[in-house]
Ligand code: HEC
């Protein structure tokens with residue numbers, strides 16, 4: 102009986118420390134100077150929020166990004182509803198971590214979730230050719246998403262605005278459920294964002310999400 106309690110206690114301790122241990126690098130590298138790791142505190146202007154990273158990112162992308170960062174937002178990041186400052190390529194290159202650091206931090210980031218975000222909102226079925234054409238019309242003409250986000254034209258060339266994050270290869274970076282919730286209820290993530298709130302219904306959000314997942318230059 103006592104041995105049982107000790108084993109249970111031990112397992113509990115181990116799992117708790119695996120889930121909650123925050124890697125030292127978060128403090129040492131000053132990640133908090135530019136990112137929020139909890140929804141408390143003021144939204145920072147320096148970098149995007151990470152307190153729902155586990156809902157948002159694919160772990161494979163995170164691990165790669167933290168070792169060899171790429172530019173996703175070409176204009177200075179402003180989380181306010183201010184207009185972007187318009188200086189292109191103004192972001193400093195993001196700090197890069199070693200493979201081990203990146204793995205530790207990615208494991209940790211993947212444990213950060215919003216308390217009650219529904220999962221399995223999106224099925225895996227890609228859009229048919231006709232559905233994709235309809236979704237492209239929504240993305241480009243009806244809502245003008247292309248004016249702020251980079252996507253691909255018919256011959257696969259990158260085009261689109263720069264005031265929002267690039268959506269090229271977003272399917273290798275973002276979880277489909279997260280895109281769904283972001284488009285449906287952005288306020289769950291950001292009290293004050295620069296993207297217009299479109300008030301979309303699920304019938305519009307689902308094809309837009311699948312369309313975003315299809316904007317790819319890589320397999
Ligand atoms: C000097 C400010 C600064 C520091 C320090 C910093 N970041 Fe960033 N981070 C940024 C900015 C700005 C972006 C947006 C880059 C882009 O979109 O091109 C970013 C992007 C990210 C992203 C992708 C987020 C998204 O939504 O696209 C992750 C993940 C990330 N940082 C993690 C970290 C971690 C972990 C650390 C500490 C090891 C760290 N950052 C330190 C400024 C910073």
Ligand code: HEC
Pocket residue numbers: 179180240244245246247248249250264265266280283284291293294295296297299309313
């Ligand atoms: C006026 C510019 C603008 C328009 C139009 C716009 N967006 Fe955005 N979008 C943004 C900005 C800016 C962000 C980053 C969030 C922020 O800073 O508030 C964003 C974020 C996103 C993200 C999350 C990307 C990430 O990596 O964090 C997705 C997905 C997205 N938008 C899709 C769309 C779709 C689909 C439409 C059309 C229905 C659209 N956007 C229309 C400016 C825009």
